[in-house]
Amino acid sequence: EAGVTQSPTHLIKTRGQQATLRCSPISGHTSVYWYQQALGLGLQFLLWYDEGEERNRGNFPPRFSGRQFPNYSSELNVNALELEDSALYLCASSVGQGPTDTQYFGPGTRLTVL
Amino acid sequence: GQQVMQIPQYQHVQEGEDFTTYCNSSTTLSNIQWYKQRPGGHPVFLIQLVKSGEVKKQKRLTFQFGEAKKNSSLHITATQTTDVGTYFCAGNYGGSQGNLIFGKGTKLSVKP
Numbered sequence: 246e247a248g249v250t251q252s253p254t255h256l257i258k259t260r261g262q263q264a265t266l267r268c269s270p271i272s273g274h275t276s277v278y279w280y281q282q283a284l285g286l287g288l289q290f291l292l293w294y295d296e297g298e299e300r301n302r303g304n305f306p307p308r309f310s311g312r313q314f315p316n317y318s319s320e321l322n323v324n325a326l327e328l329e330d331s332a333l334y335l336c337a338s339s340v341g342q343g344p345t346d347t348q349y350f351g352p353g354t355r356l357t358v359l
Numbered sequence: 360g361q362q363v364m365q366i367p368q369y370q371h372v373q374e375g376e377d378f379t380t381y382c383n384s385s386t387t388l389s390n391i392q393w394y395k396q397r398p399g400g401h402p403v404f405l406i407q408l409v410k411s412g413e414v415k416k417q418k419r420l421t422f423q424f425g426e427a428k429k430n431s432s433l434h435i436t437a438t439q440t441t442d443v444g445t446y447f448c449a450g451n452y453g454g455s456q457g458n459l460i461f462g463k464g465t466k467l468s469v470k471p
Contacts, residue, residue, distance in 0.1 A: 280461075287463035288402070288447065335401060347392065348459060350401045 247272065249338050249351035257357045258326050266321040266354045270338030276300075277319040278339070278348060279311060283332040291334075294319055295341075326358045361386060363450040365462025373470050378435040380465035382448035389453030391424060391431045396464070397444040405433075438469050 250269045258264050270277050279291040290303040294313035308324040317338075323330055333355050337348040365382045372378050382391065390409040394402035406415055408424035408431060415422045421434045435442055445466045449459035 278459075288449075288461040290460065337402075347404050347407060349404060350394075352401050 249336055249349055251334075251336050251351040251354050253354060254352070255355045255357070257359065259359050260326055260328060262326050264323045264326060264330075264356055266323075266334050266336075266356070267318065268321070268336030268338075268351060269318045270336075271340075271349055274338035274340050274349075275317055276339045276341060276346070277313055277317065278337040279319070279321050280335045280337065281305075281332045282335055282353070283329070288335065292321065323356070328358050331356060331358045361450070361452055361460050363448060363460050363462040365448055365465060367465055368463065369466050369468075371468045371470065372438050374440060375437050378438050378442070378467055379432055380446050380448075380467075381430065381432050382450070382462050383430045384450050384460075385429070386452065387428050388450045389428075390451050391428075392449045392451070392459065393422060393431075393433055394447045394449060395444050396447065400444075402447060435467075438467070440469050440471055443467060443469050 249271055252267045256264055276295040278293050280288045281291055282288050291305055292311050293301040297313050311321040313319045333353045335350050335353045337350045339346040339348045363382055363384050370378055390407055392407045393405040395405055396402045406422050411428050412426045413424040419436045423432045431448055445464040447464045448462045451459055
């Protein structure tokens with residue numbers, strides 16, 4: 246069974262540009278989560294989507310947005326990029342939205358903002 | 360907001376020594392999950408603890424959930440170089456929240 250996949254692996258942008266990151270969950274998983282892992286700061290929760298709806302949002306500005314498509318894949322958009330947005334962006338999926346559902350992580354997209 | 364505190368931030372051990380990392384929450388958790396992230400890799404699920412006082416073992420790894428469901432620990436006996444990585448605890452507060460609150464992780468290095 247294929248795991249969570251993310252694209253691209255690496256993304257280099259300049260300040261002020263927009264970035265789009267993509268995630269495909271494990272087959273059968275309906276929930277998708279996005280996390281930011283900046284150097285030395287651990288994993289910060291960004292967004293949670295389930296059944297096409299945004300269910301919860303972390304403490305990030307509105308320029309971080311996303312969506313979930315009917316096939317449960319998801320997209321994270323970051324507008325007006327700032328230098329501090331440079332980080333590893335991790336997507337995770339779970340089979341449902343229950344608190345005991347395990348999250349499985351993808352390999353991440355390394356975003357560098359110059 | 361809800362926070363999960365994890366200590367220590369770094370731990371350097373000699374191969375064969377034991378290692379423990381601790382997580383604490385100020386409020387009761389629905390469950391706690393543990394992940395391992397190898398250098399250059401992504402977090403990989405290790406285990407989930409749900410019940411008060413629960414103890415689970417995976418070979419040399421022992422996971423505990425406190426009686427009040429506010430703290431947890433991961434203990435590795437006789438570390439090996441393959442144990443190198445960052446260990447994260449992640450708390451879930453239940454309800455419809457869904458998302459996990461991650462601790463900052465403990466980075467383990469093992470000297471052969």
